[in-house]
Amino acid sequence: MDLYESDSHRNELAHFATLASLAAVDGEINPEEKAILDKFAFKLHITEAEYKEILKKENKYPIETQTSNEKRYRRLFDLFQIIFSDNHMDDSEKRLVERYAIGLGFPTETAAEIINKSVAIFTGKIPFEDYHTLMQK
Known part of the structure; x- marks a missing residue:
C-alpha cells in the first residue's frame, strides 16, 4: 500500500511540477496562475514544502505516460486551465503543452488535433455543431 501511495504521490508531484512549469513558461507566475496552482496543490495533496521546492527548482519530475485515455485528457484539461487562467495562450505555452501531450502518450498528429x-x-471559438455535441454529452 505504501508503495502504491508513493507512486501515486510521485505522479501527482510530476503533474503539479508540469503545471508550475507551464505557468512560469512566460517568465513569471501571475496572480491568476498562482491561484490555480494553489487549487491544484490542494487537490493533488502537495505539501507547502513540496510546493516551494517545485517553484524554485528546474522541473525534475519526468512526464508520466498515462495508460488511461481519460487520465490523458484530464491532464491536458488541467494544463489548459492553467494556460487560459489569463485568457491567453502564447507560443511558448503552446509548444510546452504540445510536448506534454506527446509525453502523455498521444501520437504527434493526434496531439496537435486535440490541442x-x-x-x-x-477560447469559446467553436462552431455551434461542436457546442451542441458537447452539451448533449
Whole structure:
C-alpha cells in the first residue's frame, strides 16, 4: 500500500511540477496562475514544502505516460486551465503543452488535433455543431 501511495504521490508531484512549469513558461507566475496552482496543490495533496521546492527548482519530475485515455485528457484539461487562467495562450505555452501531450502518450498528429480543438473550446471559438455535441454529452 505504501508503495502504491508513493507512486501515486510521485505522479501527482510530476503533474503539479508540469503545471508550475507551464505557468512560469512566460517568465513569471501571475496572480491568476498562482491561484490555480494553489487549487491544484490542494487537490493533488502537495505539501507547502513540496510546493516551494517545485517553484524554485528546474522541473525534475519526468512526464508520466498515462495508460488511461481519460487520465490523458484530464491532464491536458488541467494544463489548459492553467494556460487560459489569463485568457491567453502564447507560443511558448503552446509548444510546452504540445510536448506534454506527446509525453502523455498521444501520437504527434493526434496531439496537435486535440490541442487545436482544446484551444477552440477554451477560447469559446467553436462552431455551434461542436457546442451542441458537447452539451448533449
